[in-house]
Amino acid sequence: MTYARTEPTDQEPDIRARPPLVREFLLVAGLFLAYKFGRQAANGHVEEAFRNAGNVWDLERTLHLPGEGAVQGLLLHSQPLIHAANTYYAAVHFPATALFLVWLYWRRPRHYVRSRRVLAALTGAALVLHLLFPLAPPRMLPAAGLVDTGQVYGPTVYGQAPATDTMANQFAAMPSLHVGWAVMVAVGLIVATRSRWRWLWLLHPALTLLVVVGTANHYWLDAIVVGAMLAVFRLPPSARTAPARQPRPDLRGSVEGSPVPAYAGGGAPGAFASAVPAGSAEPADGADAGSRAPARAGAVR
Secondary structure, eight states, X not given: OOOOOOSOSOOSOOGGGOOOHHHHHHHHHHHHXXXXXXXXXXXXXXXXXXXXXXXXHHHHHHTTOOOHHHHHHHHTTOHXXXXXXXXXXXXXXXXXXHHHHHHHHHHXXXXXXXXXXXHHHHHHHHHHHHXXXXXXXXXXXXXXXXXXXXXXXXXXXXXXXXXXXXXXOTTBOSSOHHHHHHHHHHHHHHHHOOOTTGGGGGHHHHHHHHHHHHTTSOOHHHHHHHHHHHHXXXXXXXXXXXXXXXXXXXXXXXXXXXXXXXXXXXXXXXXXXXXXXXXXXXXXXXXXXXXXXXXXXXXXX
């Protein structure tokens, strides 16, 4: 059995929509560095971060959200599984997003511009929230009773002393950009492609959610908050799927909003132009209709 191709009809990218490469590289690199330095500037709010963590933990129990320990318990049944989860958390987040942007830039330039704008807006808003609401992850909260799987089983991207970690701000759990960027990658690829298998990209944010919760790096609420933010900074609808707006002709055949020509009540403009010689004038209403009709008939012939 053969299947019809479901790839997009516009296989060739629209080069005119592709922004200059050097400018985009500098822009994305600048945004990334600004975010990294901004996160590090938020370091040091240890007491506030743990106080907020206790409040988030209590709120989740009030909302009857499932405990993060239930997911971690499944991972801890197998050391290779927990090691794979730690690797996914440490190694997939940035490369997957970078490859997503590179592919969109090269193959779907119009979608690239929209996705880059949404990612920049989401990341900037998350940085503001990190500064205003420092939050210790559940692996640091004694009340949660969870294991710091990165430190115990490896690999990990964080230092052992969170307060003095110069590589990352460990008190920036809310919202989870791991989940936010993963959702952006999946949605962006689903919108930009037409393959019947494109919905499998949703496995990336699903796995990311299970990983960030199971490794005790994020609360459920971290993912819920980033989902709400994405609802605000959502992708516009695909330009290919939006129906083109066609001009609506009026009852006389003219396009709505355009001036009505003098021949609107008669035949085609080309025939009328050939029937009336240049420089001649039409007889006024009330002129000899009998003499006018033979002249037109002769011109048509």
